[in-house]
Structure formats: structure tokens, C-alpha cells
Amino acid sequence: MTDKDSQLGKYQKKQIDIRRKLIRLSVACRSADTARAELELHDWIHFPGCPAAAHIMLASLLARRSKLDDAKKILNTYLKQTDQDQSATDPQLTQLLISILISSNLLDAARRLGKSLYQSHGHHPPIAEWLRAMSVPGSMDLPIISPTAVDTLANQLSADTTIIPTLIYALKHNPKPKSILLLRQAIGKLADRPTDTHTLVTLTHALAELAILAGDHTDARRWTKRGLDADPYNATLALLLAKFDDPPETQTPARKILSRVARKFPHYPDVKAALIHRAHIDGKRASAQRKLAAWLKLDPNSPTAKQLSIKLKQTHKKHYEVNQHNDNQEAA
Incomplete structure (x- = not known):
């Protein structure tokens, strides 16, 4: 084994250790060990490579105890170190961060993160409803996708699913958030209906590509896996799956x-x-x-x-x- 191989193996082990530590602290935050978890998080966030989830977890604990100034300081430090417009892979974590930002009066950052969350996960009705119910800054300006529009498009696409790849190709070259959201909801309806293997593979591949355009890699991987369950030897879906990291729980x-x-x-x-x-x-x-x-x-x-x-x-x-x-x- 070369020195470079050894360094790469060390890096991969470190990432696994970080995930395990986050799980352990998350459990502690929901139990009677919140004080110990808070102390450990305070220490961790000062180390290089500390993940965003740790900053958000600590800010949440502080906000829960009404120490909003301290929570705001933690968030300000985190926001300076990261891209606020980058969509989080975990929508629940993003919702938590938005809530803390609003509580800490960091409204501009909440607005940008809310827009990012909507673009990546707004095809799920509960996400869009949550953004408006929480009065997230800018939420009233987000495009509204009516159920009627979704049903109409779903019925049109069901009559000729062969046009779906063309629509995806067009969006890849000119991505429009509202069109991506509308297609994700409409094609998602079709994927939930009984259909043949070829059509299901077409639908799941399209939904995976749309999820990638929205920055939602978790959903992209989910649809890719569903397509491969229907057609285990589909090379296109296998190549798409290879773009994503395996989650720790994958079998x-x-x-x-x-x-x-x-x-x-x-x-x-x-x-x-x-x-x-x-x-x-x-x-x-x-x-x-x-x-x-x-x-x-x-x-x-x-x-x-x-x-x-x-x-x-x-x-x-x-x-x-x-x-x-x-x-x-x-x-x-």
C-alpha cells in the first residue's frame, strides 16, 4: 500500500467516524443528555472539517433555551464558511436551520435558504405548505403549482410517455424551477400508477434526472433504485446510480x-x-x-x-x- 492509498483510506474512515458521531449526538439531544451534547458540540465546531449538521444542532439547542444571541453567533460563523444558496441534502435539517435563522432575525439568509429548499424539495406539497405556514421570507413569491395543473399534465403525458425524455433534455439546457417542479409532481403521479416495466423505467429515469436538476440527490438515488428494481440490468440507470455516494445503510x-x-x-x-x-x-x-x-x-x-x-x-x-x-x- 502506498502513502497515498493510506491517506485516502484514512480520509474515508474519518468520514464514517463523523457520521457516527452525528448520530450519537443527535440521540443525546433528544434525551436527558442534552447538556453533555451541547458541551461536546461547542468543542467540535472549533475543529477544521466540522460538518454543518453539528453547527445547526448546537444552534438548535441554544435556541431551545432562548439563548438566541448565542445561536445567532454560531449561525453567522457557519454561514460565513459555507454557500448559503447550496441546497441541503436533508430537507428536515434545512427546515430546522431556516427556523433558527428566522428566530435569530437573520431574515435574508432565511429567504435564500427557503428559495433553495423550495427548488430542491418543493415538489413535495408538505414542504411548500411548511414554507408558507412558517411565513418564511420570500415564500409568498414562490411559484404555486396547482393540483389541477399537475393532473392535467399527468394525463397528457400518460397518453404519450415518449415525449418525456425530450422535455427533460430541454430542461437540462434551460432549467426552469417551476417547470422542474411541475414535471416532478406530474411524472411522480404516473410512476405511482400500475404500468409496464419499460414505461416505469422511462418514468423513474426522468424523475431521477429532474431531481438532479433540482439538486435533490437523495430523491435522484431513490428513483434510480426503483427503476433498477424493475429492470436490474438497465445500463443507463446503473450509470446514473454510480454518480451518487452509497448511503451508510445501503444493502x-x-x-x-x-x-x-x-x-x-x-x-x-x-x-x-x-x-x-x-x-x-x-x-x-x-x-x-x-x-x-x-x-x-x-x-x-x-x-x-x-x-x-x-x-x-x-x-x-x-x-x-x-x-x-x-x-x-x-x-x-
């Missing part, structure tokens, strides 16, 4: 699905490349390098294999530099 990692599809289509270069790249990301770096070397030996002029070789080197370098940066900050 079928993306690498396993890619391996299954690769056995079915051994001469499909994109699937082969995705499988090797995923193995590299998952820590099977020696195996990935051997498979890539064998591919290049068999087909030295393969453009896909050459691009993958460059990609693996860049991925390895990026993880190494991130880990070195974190180690240097901790040492300082």
Missing part, C-alpha cells in the same frame, strides 16, 4: 449493481469504466488499477480507458490533498 452498493450489469454487457465501455472507477472510490484501488491496466493492454487506443486513467489519477490526487490539508490544520 446493495452501486459497485455491486454495476458489476451485475457489466457481466450482462461485457463490451459496454461506459459500464466497464464506471465499475472500475467505483471500485477505486470504494477503496479497492489495487483491483481497479489492475483492471484498468488489463483493459489498456487489450485495447491501448480505447478513448474511454484513457479518460478513466486520467480520472483515477485526479481522484487520487484530490483525496490526498484534502487529507493532507485536514492533517495540517489539525496539527496547527
Whole structure:
């Protein structure tokens, strides 16, 4: 094992430790151990690489005890370090942050985060209703998608689902938040109706692509998995799934699905490349390098294999530099 491999493995272990610590503190915050959790969070947020969830958790505890000035200070520090317009992957965490921002009179930040939440998760009616019920700044200016419009579009699309990929293609080149929300709701209705495998795969693939456009990777992964449940050897969906990290609780990692599809289509270069790249990301770096070397030996002029070789080197370098940066900050 090289030094770089060792550093990459150390980085991955650190991410797992962070997730476990967040779960433990989250449980403590909902029990009688809130005081201990608050002290530990106070200490943690001063360390480099402390996740956003820890800042929000601490601010929530402080706000709960009416210490809004302290909560505001925590949030101000966090907001200076991050992109306020970046959509959070967990809508409940985002809703909590918006509530604390409003309580702390950070209305401009609440407005921007509310807009981001609506764009990524507004296709869920409870999210849109919550934004308006909480009087989140700017919520009254957000586009309203009427149930009638959703039903009308759903009925139109059900008559000819072949036009759906064209609509998705158009939105990729000219993304419009209201159109994305409307399509997610309408196609979601179709996906809940009984249908044949081919149509279900078309619908789930479209919903995954729309979720990506909205910045909702959790929903994108969910729809991709549902499509693969219907068609386990669908290469397009397998390649889409490979773009996302496996959640800790997953029972079928993306690498396993890619391996299954690769056995079915051994001469499909994109699937082969995705499988090797995923193995590299998952820590099977020696195996990935051997498979890539064998591919290049068999087909030295393969453009896909050459691009993958460059990609693996860049991925390895990026993880190494991130880990070195974190180690240097901790040492300082």
C-alpha cells in the first residue's frame, strides 16, 4: 500500500467516524443528555472539517433555551464558511436551520435558504405548505403549482410517455424551477400508477434526472433504485446510480449493481469504466488499477480507458490533498 492509498483510506474512515458521531449526538439531544451534547458540540465546531449538521444542532439547542444571541453567533460563523444558496441534502435539517435563522432575525439568509429548499424539495406539497405556514421570507413569491395543473399534465403525458425524455433534455439546457417542479409532481403521479416495466423505467429515469436538476440527490438515488428494481440490468440507470455516494445503510452498493450489469454487457465501455472507477472510490484501488491496466493492454487506443486513467489519477490526487490539508490544520 502506498502513502497515498493510506491517506485516502484514512480520509474515508474519518468520514464514517463523523457520521457516527452525528448520530450519537443527535440521540443525546433528544434525551436527558442534552447538556453533555451541547458541551461536546461547542468543542467540535472549533475543529477544521466540522460538518454543518453539528453547527445547526448546537444552534438548535441554544435556541431551545432562548439563548438566541448565542445561536445567532454560531449561525453567522457557519454561514460565513459555507454557500448559503447550496441546497441541503436533508430537507428536515434545512427546515430546522431556516427556523433558527428566522428566530435569530437573520431574515435574508432565511429567504435564500427557503428559495433553495423550495427548488430542491418543493415538489413535495408538505414542504411548500411548511414554507408558507412558517411565513418564511420570500415564500409568498414562490411559484404555486396547482393540483389541477399537475393532473392535467399527468394525463397528457400518460397518453404519450415518449415525449418525456425530450422535455427533460430541454430542461437540462434551460432549467426552469417551476417547470422542474411541475414535471416532478406530474411524472411522480404516473410512476405511482400500475404500468409496464419499460414505461416505469422511462418514468423513474426522468424523475431521477429532474431531481438532479433540482439538486435533490437523495430523491435522484431513490428513483434510480426503483427503476433498477424493475429492470436490474438497465445500463443507463446503473450509470446514473454510480454518480451518487452509497448511503451508510445501503444493502446493495452501486459497485455491486454495476458489476451485475457489466457481466450482462461485457463490451459496454461506459459500464466497464464506471465499475472500475467505483471500485477505486470504494477503496479497492489495487483491483481497479489492475483492471484498468488489463483493459489498456487489450485495447491501448480505447478513448474511454484513457479518460478513466486520467480520472483515477485526479481522484487520487484530490483525496490526498484534502487529507493532507485536514492533517495540517489539525496539527496547527
